[in-house]
Amino acid sequence: SNERTSDNARHTNVSGGSAKQLIGMSEQEQKVQTQTFKLIYFNIGGRALATRLAFAVGNIKFTDERIEFGSWPALKPTTPFGCIPVLEVDGVPLAQSNAMLRYVGRMANLYPEDPFQAAKCDEALYALYDAGAPLSPTFRMKGEEQKKAREALLDGPLVKTIEAIEKGLQANGGEWLAGDSMSVADLSCFCFVRWLQSGKIDHIPPTLYDHLPGINALVKKVGTNAAVAKWIDEHETKKK
Template sequence: MPSSELKLSYFGVSGRGEAARLALAIGDVEFENDTFGFGEWAARKPNTPYGSVPVFYVDGMVHAQSNAILRYCGRVAGLYPGCVKHALKVDELMDTTSDVITISGRGSGEGEEKLRAERKKFVDVEIPRYCGGIEKRLEQFGDGPYAVTENLTVADLAIYAMYLMLTSGYLDHVPKDVLDKYTRLTKVCNTVKEHPKVVEWYKKQAEAQN
């Protein structure tokens, strides 16, 4: 566990910041969970390295790129594998979930007709391509409750964060049952959802909002 002062800044949604939040929570790593609304983004954007979030502060120094942040959080939380072969698989899954989140944003801010068309393509073409691909890779990597090894890794958390975004109703024109047929992927997500530290984290977040 690091002695560094840590702060994660991201919108108050799951998206690209959720896996890092969960990694730190599971590892009992103390950090400041700095969430903000979309209305604050314009003021915050100039202070980010690349005009994007999440950003992650380590002893006051800002860092960017969601997967770089997640790997750091995974390492300090003991959720990133030391084995290079396992790490390769973890990174592959992390990058694939990141691709899905990127593609899901196509059409946003371009009018309802464009958004509907892009989301239809997303559901009909991109989800089968990427989430179907994840499903096959999970089957190839093993049949246990986790994605890569016999233990929880940040790959599981990345998949779960993607799952939350796609099935929560947050994305217009994306049905909540869009991932139901991917049983191996869903199994991984259920394992993460039931993790005691994950349950505890969401309970604390709910209490903080009341």
């Protein structure tokens, strides 16, 4: 497994730090400090990237375990729902990518405290999930079938949902999707839009969101956040 820790880590594991460092922290902060987190996923961004970024932004140490596709069949029956990502918290598994994203978001101050803004954050997470879900089966298609299926999605949820999210963003003042600071909804939107714009998905033109200025500004803002940029450069960009 690969130990990946963000630099200038505010959270130092107790074993590596000293009890002194715990003084002055809230009970919750002390707990985060002493818990161990292991995120298990494939060596891709997919449904784990937003959570990795939330850990990085929160300076929370975690083990970023990336498994080979070949070792997945043996691991599958050991996971709660037969899928990954799984986040192990002190060895206890937590499944469902958006559950773990919100959980890490709360620890990293990336989840609104106000109940309504928290619900708006959830709204964006559910919408982004719905927008992306019908794309998954197209990865098992080929040729004309894949082209047709993806073109239908371009004409539907892949673009329409992000247009709706742009509207919500503007209604919230244009800066962030929920509340008045970066939240896990912004991280999730960043990951989704960046992937769709990457040009790496056949029949999905990288220009598909060019007509959405708020979304593009948001993606740029999240992407230039120091912790996000550093994480992506060090862990998600294939080096030659």
